[in-house]
Amino acid sequence: MTLLAALHEDTDRADAVTTADGLLSRHELLGRAAGVAAEIAGAPIVAVHATPTTATVTAITGALLAGVPVVPVPPDAGDLERSHILRDSGATLLLSDDPAASGTSGVPVMPVTGVRPGSAPPEPDARRPALVLYTSGTTGLPKGVVISRAAIAADLDALAGIWQWTADDTLVHGLPLYHVHGLVLGMLGPLRHGSPLIHTGRPTPQAYASAGGTLYFGVPTVWSRIAAAPDAARALAPARLLVSGSAPLPVPVFDTLKTLTGQSPVERYGMTETLITISTRATGERRPGHVGLPLPGVGTRLVDESGAVLPADGVTIGHLQVNGPTLLDGYLRDGATTPPGLVDGWFPTGDVATVGPDGWHRIVGRASTDLIKTGGYRVGAGEVEDTLLLHPAVREAAVVGTPHADLGEQITAFVVADPVTPDELITFVAERLAAHKRPRVVHLVDQLPRNAMGKVQKKQLATG
Structure with a gap:
């Protein structure tokens, strides 16, 4: 199965992607992205100026069609951060309609709009790197996390199963297209599963309320603002799922959303290095303050400071480790991917959590601060x-x-x-x-x- 399977379907869809600057049909996006793929074929790695626009969707899709690893660059990055990402990643091109997008880095900019449409190339090997996502650690400059095509496919398919996510859904969000939440789930998910995407530009309560979707993604700040706007929250009542992630959702916000929309939000847990690994389900219980159960194929455990495994009693706080098919390939250093430093096959998340006897997880927070x-x-x-x-x-x-x-x-x-x-x-x-x-x-x-x-x-x- 190809990574962006829905793009290659014979039936077109006029509203495949909607952003603040335009609308793309499924076949239109495929043609434009294939044209980009032809232009960058053979490049070792490219960057994309990740604005919430059709140009960004086209550029990232084109790089994935070409099998060229893509580095999303935050559009609000300062020159120091932008230069570090471009230099550290070794990107040979920055795809953007803004000729000044690369700042003082010296990386040449290739415009996206106006590239002649083309035909889709053969599907790249699933083991190839798809994304290099820069994430900040506790010290030093951001580091590049290498994510494979296979990891993305495994994560999106697992989420489709537990969220009952299909082409009949319409996904709405206004999240950045350079993080796992907005990019992998929020953009690549629809291109794999066939659900139309409406990107609201900004994730305001009014924009969410007027979008008319069935599936909404947001971070706690977004949901907090929606909870504080009762009319906007009530407008989401017909939606099928309200999904919160990237940080713990405060319990009062959970309760207010349940009251105003008639449904409890779905919470999930993940990080750049692991993609999404734990979530509540579309069916069944949703507990405030909890992120649910591991995805199919994902394992979790709690350990203490010495590495000893701790009991799943719902009380003991331990360091959360995960394993499974969604893990990173490693970190990009000097043009090569270095191993991620697993512990007996387990990835140490740096987060602390409790796990109940029934397997339900509650994330306490970062070990270093929470x-x-x-x-x-x-x-x-x-x-x-x-x-x-x-x-x-x-x-x-x-x-x-x-x-x-x-x-x-x-x-x-x-x-x-x-x-x-x-x-x-x-x-x-x-x-x-x-x-x-x-x-x-x-x-x-x-x-x-x-x-x-x-x-x-x-x-x-x-x-x-």
């Missing part, structure tokens, strides 16, 4: 954040561990709220959780630092 070791206790930041969000004055909350001479780390909260005092919030949490889980310090702030996907940048809070 597992707080205070006075001999291990406290998950998410539990404290969810409790703070129950207070009617609190709009956003982020909890980190900060150094403490006696406790090792103290629980410190950063809160965006209507008028309320720090002492009120500390007492509020202490009345609902164990005493050792209450914040010692609460900072009231105007906003929380977030990245393009809406994730709170906790390292800035912990060191700021």
Whole structure:
């Protein structure tokens, strides 16, 4: 089966891809992308200026048809980040309709619009690299994660099975086309399964409400804003699935969406290196604060700091490791792919979680920022954040561990709220959780630092 199977079907579809700048039919996209494929055939690797446009969809599709690994470049990247991605990846071309898209990197820019349509080349080997996605680690500059065509196909097919995702769906989202969520699931998913894609440009409540889809993707920030716009949320009631990912969905947002739309959102877990590995299903239970069960073919386990396997008792917090067909090939370094550093075949995610006896997973957060070791206790930041969000004055909350001479780390909260005092919030949490889980310090702030996907940048809070 070809990676972008739906593109090669005999029947056309006029509304295969809709973006803010235009509409592409299935056959029109295939012809344009095949023309791009002919232009870049034989290139070792190309980059794409990943704006939410038909040009980006065409460029990435063309590179995949040609079997040329593609590096999506965030359109809002500063010159330092852009130059690093282009230089580190070894991209020989940047596909973009903007002649200045490569900045000062010196990489030549090839326009996408206006390339003559062509015929699709033979399907490349499934083991070939498809994408090199740059992701930030705890230190240093972003590193390139090499994802194979086979890994993408395996992930999208597993998700189609558990979400009952078919060509009868219409997918709506406004996510960036340079991350797993917006690109792999949100763009390549429709091109594999045949569902029309409507990209809203910006993921606003109004844009989602007016799109008329059956399947919606969003990050917690998007869903939080929709939950705060009741009319927009109610407009999503006819949809089949509302999917949240890329960060934990606050329980109050989960509950509000359920009330306004009549359905609980589907939560899933994944990362750049593993694609999506855990999710709730289209049918069956959906628990607030939980991301469900491993995808078919994916294994998970929890280990402690020494590597010993921990029990799946729903209480013990451990380091999450995963394995299966969706893992990365490795990291791009000096033009070669270096192995990912598996532990006995398991990929260490860097996240901490609990797993219940029934296999349900709850992601506590990043081991480096969300597992707080205070006075001999291990406290998950998410539990404290969810409790703070129950207070009617609190709009956003982020909890980190900060150094403490006696406790090792103290629980410190950063809160965006209507008028309320720090002492009120500390007492509020202490009345609902164990005493050792209450914040010692609460900072009231105007906003929380977030990245393009809406994730709170906790390292800035912990060191700021």
